[in-house]
Amino acid sequence: MCDTHVNEARQWYDTADINQVNELLANAGASSIWVKRLVANNNSKQQIWLANDPSDLSFLPLGAPSYTPTKSQKRKAGNPVIQIPVTWQWVTPNGRFDAPDAKLCYYPQYPEVRFSGFLHGCREAPSELLNETKRGHEVNRCLFLGPVKNGSGEVIRVVALVVGAESPAARYVLSMETFEAGHLCPIVYQSQRQRDEFSVLEQALANIVGRKITPWRLNNDGAIVKPYIAPNAPGLTLEAELGVGENAIPGPDFDVWELKAIKQKSLERRYNHKVTLFTPQPDLPETGRLSTVDFVLKYGHIHTTDEGGNPTSYYFTSGDIQRENEDDKPSAKLELVLEGFTDAKHFDPNGMIALYEKGTRNLAAGWSYLKLLGHWQRKHNRAAYVPYLREGEDGNTSVEFGPLITLGISTSFGLFLQAFKEGKAVYDPGDKATLTNGKWTPHARSQFRINLNDVAAIYGEVREVDMRDPESY
Template sequence: MKDAKLSNVFAYQNITHKDVFLSQKKYLSLFLNTIMNLESLKQLFLYHGCDKIYVKILSANDNSKNQVYLSGSYDVLNIFPISEIVADSSGDWKKERFKASVKFSWITDEGKITDAPNSQFILYPKYPEVRFSGFLQKSHNAPSELMSKRLPGRLLFMSVSNSGKILGYVSSPESEVTQSFNSLKHLEVAGVFKVLELELKINYRELLLKELFRIHSLGWITSKRLHKSGNILPCVSSNCGGYTLEAELGISANGYSEPDYLGYEIKQFKANSFDRIANEVITLMTPEPTGGIYVDKGVGNFIKSYGYEDKSGKEDRLNIGGIHKSGVRQPLTGLTLQLIGFDTETFKIRNASGSISLIDGNGNEASSWSFTSLIKHWNKKHNQACYVPSKSVKVPLQKYLYGNKVLLGNGTDFQLFLKQMLLGNIYYDPGIKMEFVSSSKPVIKRRSQFRIKSGNLTNLYKQSEIVDLLKI
């Protein structure tokens, strides 16, 4: 799927795989006949499938002992992928932190790649801030001389390769690389970084909007879904609006925690009017709980403990449903949603071992989602998102029509998610049920949904806009 997407992008830019190969050969020829300079460094990053480089001017405190400061929020996780995240909780608010391992390698002055297996991002919720550490440990040929010193004016170059690995290079203040970079003007800024675009610059936003305009122009589209084999299959369920849109975009049905299309998470939602889309319900994510009775004793015990008889009269069935908002007891389940370890005044995480939890009347944890499990998922999948309204008809065939106005969100942070949940704008609205309860083999459906009204989406992003596809 990734190669197919790249092929589409290359076609749009009139670029062929042969051009990319020749660019790689050009790099090799260039690099083998020169010392490291800014141009050869750019070609080296491009050779490894990078499309932009993030450059930080290092201060004296940015070193292996004090760690390298990367961000004053968690939004750096939107740029650089993390592998795993764990809580390092001591009970002392000042020392609470998350540790996120990353796949990081150094580029040497000879153009070789050397792994740094102990690299990690340290997330301090108190401030909040993110720091980079462990990048010299067990790394052969790492730039220890430069990264262990208190030396201002060094440059740290970081980028993400097409394999998902973070590549880094550091230059000394007096080097040709540093001097050439410092002479550049009008570079884009992203937090503490300056952004250096590489040759293969692609406007993914423009590509996405053109595709959505094409889909809008098709009018009513018969319900369908794209199988991972590439075959188009019929779709008759209630959530086929998303599947049909994804099929048009060439996205097969999957449960991957990756953005759907060209780096964007695509979210379809039902709308009664394309002119008024601010009061519609949108499902943000559907993660399974990581703790509580749901996990420890099983979902069956969870449903029998907190489920209620079906309200429509279906016999031998228990449901877990209803809107659960922070601090409000849900009358159907008797559960109260609580944000454990999130400060209600500063809107910051106070406890790295915290969670979103459903608590029963006896104080038992019915189910929970750890912050560590959600941070990676939210930042990675929702950093760039596109919300598309749709209408549907079922006669004579189930069909969908997609609106001309879409909402784009860019730059998110998990603490923004928690803040909106604390305020009641994001709520838990499960669709969990157990059928044939009295039988020896009851049938269980699991669906944990976190939802929001479309008018509150802008609160989740640092930048957002409504785009009319008819005016692009």
């Protein structure tokens, strides 16, 4: 077995410069390149710290989270570790090599996300630089990584390499304006340097704010639909104007930002408005879960009837649900309960948001924390809330985007659960069943929402930007 990482004099990883690193990763398919300076405890035994929350790594192909309770009897054995697989390849001048056991370990109690399992089972892993018995304690080694996308724009793997502390590439990293000790940083060349992470988005938004735009949609295959007048036209128009295809794949929309078009009655000030966070369907109970039609007919309410008074449609909405500790709501058949949650840093990975039949522990539907985390980690680390006005009807419709942008930066799944506990993030369903030609037709809309005025509850930082005032950003 060949190993280009054996400890011989002046191996490639000790001589590589930033251009060689870029060439290796770009040739392996990387669409962008990020770097993490490694310190003494970043090695195969002590793992590599990458982020505070999985959503910080939403540009990577994160798999479904899993949790197996430890059987250890040690005092600290109760601290949960959620494992998230990631498709990873190490790159060397000899090619690309799978790291089949690579995974992220999420510790919500700290919170932090560490990279683990990256050497095991890989034919050409960077063991010389990462093994704790070799150079795994060397300060200023650098881990370079980049996401690889398929033809549809979906991130399918990570390609990565490690260089030694004395390499020209490592010295370049320490001199970058974008370098931030302890964090993953984007590799930006001199000619590309931006003032901060908002600059790329700000420059793009400057070209569309204040214009009346005919709504349109840009499909992933490049096809243009114009005019496009469906209810979701403003959001798709915003993405299309910034060159983002129809967003069927969960992930950040533009650069590192997720784009949210927010309806307003005026563009001169910020008005409160409901924002949809994500729309996961229930995954519980594991057996015996009702279909959408059966669920709505059983727990929803009649919406319309025919001339004979027979129901022709049922809706299931927030009015059919009573929150835990809420005053009795006679019309509600279900009670919403947050199970296994203490605070943003302490929750049971096997917990859930549950809908119980009122007065019983009969689970009608539920969302496991692992299912919700799997959605959250892909989409919500940074979001730009862009206001819009929509005017006219049909073919004469126009959309205008305003200058008062709200930026949400650095979220966490624990913050989402905390906001849900406080009633700021809510489950706001819009499921329905319609009788058509004697058959019930379902329409599922399982959504979690938050008011724009409450988004500070789910981010570490919220910035209110006025595009007309450079001093605000």
